[in-house]
Amino acid sequence: MPRARIIVLKVIMVIMLLAIAWKLFDLQIIKGSRYLEVANDRxxxxxxxxxxxxxxxxxxxxxxxxxxxxxxxxxxxxxxxxxxxxxxxxxxxxxxxxxxxxxxxxxxxxxxxxAFAFSDENGDGSSEDEKTAWFDGNEYTDDEITRDMxxxxxxxxxxxxxxxxxxxxxxxxxxxxxxxxxxxxxxxxxxxxxxxxxxxxxxxxxxxxxxxxxxxxxxxxxxxxxxxxxxxxxxxxxxxxxxxxxxxxxxxxxxxxxxxxxxxxxxxxxxxxxxxxxxxxxxxxxxxxxxxxxxxxxxxxxxxxxxxxxTIDTRLQEAAEKSLENSIKSISARGGSDDKDGGDCNAGAAVVIDIKTGDALALASYPSYDMSRFDEDYQSLVENTSQPMWNRAVSGLYSPGSTFKPLVAIAALETGNLGIGEIIVDEGIYTVYDDYQPTCWIWSESNMTQTHGPLDVSGAIENSCNYFFYEVGHRIGISTIDEYAAMFGLGEYTGIELSEESKGAVASPEYKKSVVRNFTSQDWYDGDTLQAAIGQSYSLFTPVQLANYAATIANGGTHYKVNLIKSIRSSVDGSLVKEAVPTVMDSVQMDGSVLTAVKNGMRRVVDEGSAAAVFTDYPIPIGGKTGTAQVGEGSNNAVFIAYAPFDDPQIAVSVVLEHGVRGANAANVARDIFDCYFTNNRVLAAYTAQATQQPQTQSQPAAQPTARPSQLLP
Incomplete structure (x- = not known):
């Protein structure tokens, strides 16, 4: 190609590029503000x-x-x-x-x-870390805004x-x-x-x-x-x-x-x-x-x-919530200003589980609040020291107290460390260890004048004998206790469909190491094991775990996942998207004689023991266990687990009352729940009819048929 033609083409290309550049300059710079105004207006x-x-x-x-x-x-x-x-x-x-x-x-x-209005979102008692995080994340910090402002x-x-x-x-x-x-x-x-x-x-x-x-x-x-x-x-x-x-x-x-x-x-x-x-x-x-x-x-x-x-039954949920509130207010009123006799009782939780499916029928937590007024009440809810926004049923962690003893009994019986008919004599003071000699509760409360005497396992559960379970804990050791606790789902996630669920913890050397500074392997003491065997020490469980534990005993050892979602369906055509089915998490192998001995002890707790006054003349037989758990400050916590009917269980219940003084107080809430569940229930009718057919005695007249079990109670 001749050189002159190449030069002409280059000149044409330069002219075209200059024209394009000028047009862009005109659009973006000279007329840009006007076009932007037009664009913004449209x-x-x-x-x-x-x-x-x-x-x-x-x-x-x-x-x-x-x-x-x-x-x-x-x-x-x-x-x-x-x-x-x-x-x-x-x-x-x-x-x-x-x-x-x-x-x-x-x-x-x-x-x-x-003034700054940061909330203490992490509950550490100060909002300074929230303030620091706000400044850290603010795009204007260190320019228009400084941290010392x-x-x-x-x-x-x-x-x-x-x-x-x-x-x-x-x-x-x-x-x-x-x-x-x-x-x-x-x-x-x-x-x-x-x-x-x-x-x-x-x-x-x-x-x-x-x-x-x-x-x-x-x-x-x-x-x-x-x-x-x-x-x-x-x-x-x-x-x-x-x-x-x-x-x-x-x-x-x-x-x-x-x-x-x-x-x-x-x-x-x-x-x-x-x-x-x-x-x-x-x-x-x-x-x-x-x-x-x-x-x-x-x-x-x-x-x-x-x-x-x-899976919730609204009627049962309402009954549990109402009973929690009434019981807590009653205990607090009786205790008055005494922070050792229930005057400080202000919160609690109750859980009801279907023992054959793991379905949660009620999950009640007190205090609560009205979601329809959340925005209006938010500030007062945040400032309320009783933490009404906290779901205690799945997030609260509590020592189980004596409600843990049936599990320890099962572990000892199943591992051969305790015989079904074996007798252990309560001597008041447990003297196996020279450096740690705890006493049975009855020895302390009677001013060192009474013991439970000779007991088999059923009697030990009925009387909640600490001495008996110190000996059992000594025999089986902490590893066996922890193993059985896990099988019953204690200190483990239940699988419930709530992200707020806490895992809890079982007393163990590993857990103690995680919470105690400067811990060494030698710092797990014999006394830790003895306390763990009676439901104290470092064990902390949620009410939903306690209810599921009771359900596992009631159904003979099948530990189910706890369900809260029964089904999910399309809102468009009603088709099934997801459906809950009973899911077995673990199976606790229990010999029939072991289960009978433990259940009989729980039956006697309700009929003759610490919960007897609550369930006097109750038409439906119940198995249960009270617990009184010591806490760092204030009145003891009240704990109760139960299931009913005793011979053909349908539901299991757990109740925890913070600073509720004694387990029998928590049993009152369980009674109200059973009242509601068995109202208009064919099970109630069957037991009531059976009661009227039994021979009557002058000392104990037969209960008359009624629509509500509570009307049979004193």
Missing amino acids: LTTNVTEKAPRGEITDRYGVPLVTNEVAYSVVLQQAGQSDAELNAVIKRVIDVLYAEGCQYNDSLPITFAPY SASDVLNAYKTIYGITGDYSEDDARRIAGIRYEAEKRGFSQVSPFVLADNVTVGAVAKIKERSDDFKGVSISNTYVRNYEKPGVATHILGRIGRINEEEYSELADDGYGMNDMIGKQGVEKWAEGYLRGIDGTSGTLTRTGNDEISVGEGIDPVPGDSVML
Whole structure:
């Protein structure tokens, strides 16, 4: 190719490149601001139509959590300047306040006089670590904001960042800053609107729509809020939902979650989030030109979340909750100001389990709260030292006290370290070890004048003889105790569908090492084993573990997973998505004679022992065991496990009353639960009929048939 032609082609290419460069410069620099203004004035956004969450029912289909249609105020980035955006937010605030509505604001600064408002989220008694974490995660720290700033200085920094100037009052400026802060946290942008307020009144909606010209970038969205059909019932089980936080969003963004989404935070709402959450739809696209909105394009219908059926019996749950509250208040009133006689009793839990399936029929925790008032009551709930938001039924850890003795008896009998008819004589003081000589409780309480004398294993369980179980613990050792505890599910996760469940712990050298400083292998003492054998030492179990342990004894040794979710079904066509089946976690091999001896001891606890006064003339035979567990300060904890009917068990119960003084006090709650369960139950009718057919004596007249077992009680 001639050289001249090549030169011509190069010149043409240079001219073309210069022309393209000039056009880009003209579009982006010279006319860029004008085009940006036009683009901002004409925004197209997908309009999300929220899917309702799945409903939650009890085992019989009784609705517990449903949905209600509600309205949200949504703020969209429509090219407003800071001044325009702040003015719009102020107008929205005025409407919300007039209508008594709340708005979304998590800026941790109070209104004047300004102070930081961090919560002690980790329960260490201080909010300083939460404050440090907030500064660490703040994008403005070390620039506009410094760590040594006061709350007032931080607020002023945010006013500068968000351009909050003009004639705003202190309160209004704080409100605007809080909303701008929250919007920024939630990724507010042209393509990501911000939910400014949830569940606003119809009046607020009307005022905003009537004055749409004053609310540029503000729209009303239809959404759903949770409706609690039985406010205050099963609160800890159901849990709550809340706005997604940054940590949750980082984990769930790939699953289609947005920064404005509501997700399960606790309870079943959290565990079943993947099922309860529906699939959002769209109402089409929203094109905004100036203040005009035009909806165009076809929408996609939302898909409701799946429905969750619990194993819970609402009637039984309500009875357990009511009895817990009444019993705790009664013990506290009797104890008065005495912190050794129950005056400090203020909390507890009760659990009911179907012994043939592992289904949880009730999980009660006291104190509780009303989920429908959570937002209004949040601050008082956080500050309440009784921790009403804590689910004690699955998270509380308690020494089992003497309720642990049936397990120790089974371990000794099954390993051949104790004979079925073997007699051990209670001598008051256990003197096997020179350096540790504990006493039986009756020896101490009688001022060293009484013992239980000779006892077999059934009698030892009935009388809760510490001396007997010191000897048994000495014979079998801590390793065997730990082995059997694990088989019964104590100190192990039960498998219940609640993320709040605690594992607990069984007393052992390994566990002691984890909680005691400067521990060496020589620091597990003989006395530790003896205390473990009577349910003290380092053993800590949850009420749900104790109930499942009682169920395993009652059914002859089958240790089931605890179920809380009975089934999950599609809300669209009712098809079965998931169904719980009885799942065996372990099988405890027990000879028939061993089981009979231990169960007879538990029967005698209720008929003749420490729980006899509670169950006098009760029409249905029961097996149980009381426990009185010593705690560091205050009155002893009261613990009780039981199952019924004795000869054909259906349910097992555990009750723990914090500072409830003695196990018999916890037995009162179990009695109320049995009352409720056997009301209108054919088992009650059969036992009542049997009682009326037995020969009557002058000293003990036969009980008359009745609809409620409690009416047969003194």
